[in-house]
Amino acid sequence: MSDKAQRARKVLANVGTLLPDLESVYKDLHSHPELSMQENRTAGIAAQRLCTAGYEVTTGVGKTGVVGVLRNGDGPIVMLRADMDALPVREATGLPYASNAIADQNGESVPVMHACGHDMHVTWLIGAATLLAQNRNAWRGTLMPVFQPAEEIAAGAQAMIDDGLFKRFPKPHVILGQHVMVGSSGTIATRSGVITSAGDSLQLRFFGQGAHGSMPQASIDPVVMAAATVLRLQTIVSREIAPTEAAVVTVGSLQAGTKENVIPEEAVIKLNVRTFDEGVRKHVLAAIERIANAEAEASRAPRRPEITPLDRYPLVKNDPEATKRAVEAFRSYFPADRVKDTPPTTASEDFGSFGTEWQVPSVFWFVGGTDPETYAKAEQSGTIADIPTNHNPRFAPVIHPTLQAGVEAMVVAAQAWLAG
Ligand SMILES: [Zn+2]
Ligand SMILES: [Zn+2]
Numbered sequence: 001m002s003d004k005a006q007r008a009r010k011v012l013a014n015v016g017t018l019l020p021d022l023e024s025v026y027k028d029l030h031s032h033p034e035l036s037m038q039e040n041r042t043a044g045i046a047a048q049r050l051c052t053a054g055y056e057v058t059t060g061v062g063k064t065g066v067v068g069v070l071r072n073g074d075g076p077i078v079m080l081r082a083d084m085d086a087l088p089v090r091e092a093t094g095l096p097y098a099s100n101a102i103a104d105q106n107g108e109s110v111p112v113m114h115a116c117g118h119d120m121h122v123t124w125l126i127g128a129a130t131l132l133a134q135n136r137n138a139w140r141g142t143l144m145p146v147f148q149p150a151e152e153i154a155a156g157a158q159a160m161i162d163d164g165l166f167k168r169f170p171k172p173h174v175i176l177g178q179h180v181m182v183g184s185s186g187t188i189a190t191r192s193g194v195i196t197s198a199g200d201s202l203q204l205r206f207f208g209q210g211a212h213g214s215m216p217q218a219s220i221d222p223v224v225m226a227a228a229t230v231l232r233l234q235t236i237v238s239r240e241i242a243p244t245e246a247a248v249v250t251v252g253s254l255q256a257g258t259k260e261n262v263i264p265e266e267a268v269i270k271l272n273v274r275t276f277d278e279g280v281r282k283h284v285l286a287a288i289e290r291i292a293n294a295e296a297e298a299s300r301a302p303r304r305p306e307i308t309p310l311d312r313y314p315l316v317k318n319d320p321e322a323t324k325r326a327v328e329a330f331r332s333y334f335p336a337d338r339v340k341d342t343p344p345t346t347a348s349e350d351f352g353s354f355g356t357e358w359q360v361p362s363v364f365w366f367v368g369g370t371d372p373e374t375y376a377k378a379e380q381s382g383t384i385a386d387i388p389t390n391h392n393p394r395f396a397p398v399i400h401p402t403l404q405a406g407v408e409a410m411v412v413a414a415q416a417w418l419a420g
Helices: 003-012 015-031 040-053 118-134 156-162 222-240 278-298 320-333 352-358 372-381 402-415
Strands: 056-061 065-072 077-083 102-105 108-111 141-148 174-184 188-190 193-196 198-207 247-256 266-275 306-313 316-318 339-341 362-370
Touching: 003 118, 003 320, 003 402, 015 040, 015 118, 015 402, 040 056, 040 065, 040 118, 040 141, 065 118, 065 156, 077 118, 077 402, 118 141, 118 174, 118 402, 141 156, 156 352, 174 352, 174 372, 174 402, 188 320, 193 362, 198 222, 198 278, 222 247, 222 266, 222 278, 247 278, 266 278, 278 306, 316 320, 316 352, 316 362, 320 339, 320 362, 320 402, 352 362, 362 372, 362 402
Parallel strands: 077 141, 077 174, 174 362, 188 339
Antiparallel strands: 056 065, 065 141, 102 108, 188 362, 193 316, 198 266, 198 306, 247 266
16 A cells, blocks of 8 residues: 555544534535525534634635635645535425525525535535544645635636635645535546536527517517527537537527517527537537527517626646546545546536636546445436436435545545645
8 A cells, every 4th residue: 555545544544433523514504505605604614614623714715715724844735625505496305404495596585405515515625624634644735625605606716716815825736626426425436637518608688679469560579589599509519519529508598578469579598508628619609699690680680689698617627647646546545446437527617717727737526426226226227317416406415425435535635645
């Protein structure tokens, strides 16, 4: 066993005794989810835990972000990142610790649920940061746990960067992050290169001319304009992108009008694009603009549609050297069947912003959260797609061994960089 693996085992020797405490942290966070940029309670818990463990703690970075720093002698600086926010989803898991939370979203009351598992991420990072601090004789260097707000609206990483993350804190040698996903609980999956897609959300607003529903000749109908656009958008991926490339164009919202006999003045489409390559991304975005303009013109719209970017997620690209190092560390700790390769996924993440903008290698990996037996059965019967995914109201990672696996993965990966 390598020296680094031995030091990881030393830090993790007592992970079992910490689990009951972490389980209660997780259940508490799960029952108290908070929307993006409202993560005050969650941030408070993270900050208090870091403080108790001996970290210098800065709160309010990028509104609700928390940064811990533990200087422990000469050695590399390692940043560990967890995101904290939940989603406007009504929980339907039926779990005893399910959320009943309601929160304000732009003046509207919405149900809130940790439907993406960020409560697990926060708990993992609290666990890893605590164990590494308690066993600081097993490593040297600087550890920097970062609890990030607002991943779900692609704003939190950038908010922390804009608030001086790169100036106020030491520049890390590596940035590590992990996400709970559908997969056999406790398995770790990653890959070198692109691991999650770029995501772009846009709003298209079409302008027509309202009229009585009985007098189409007096109207310029934005409903037809929008409907034709939705259909034509389907041809971007099928007719303009090479079969060896991948892209997704999904129209998730199409709104126009209030009554069956009133032709409205406007129609609004909201759509989401996922791509794995910058060239493909640029092509798809240009095609959307071209099609929207052309359909408006075909309908003799009084003006061009208004195209507004809603949010943007960068590609998350795992640095090849750093990924190799992390995977070797995982393999030296976990049983062989628990460390897997993954293809790139069409999920998106703003984790990539830290490494890209700071020019620091980063590694992101997935931790399976599905009961192993359930997953194995689904795999056999070809029904994996039926397991509720992230963002589904029934998304419910099993606590064991998901919780322990994420704490272990974070510590093992950190120790692959920290000095002995
Ligand atoms: Zn999510
Ligand atoms: Zn997520």
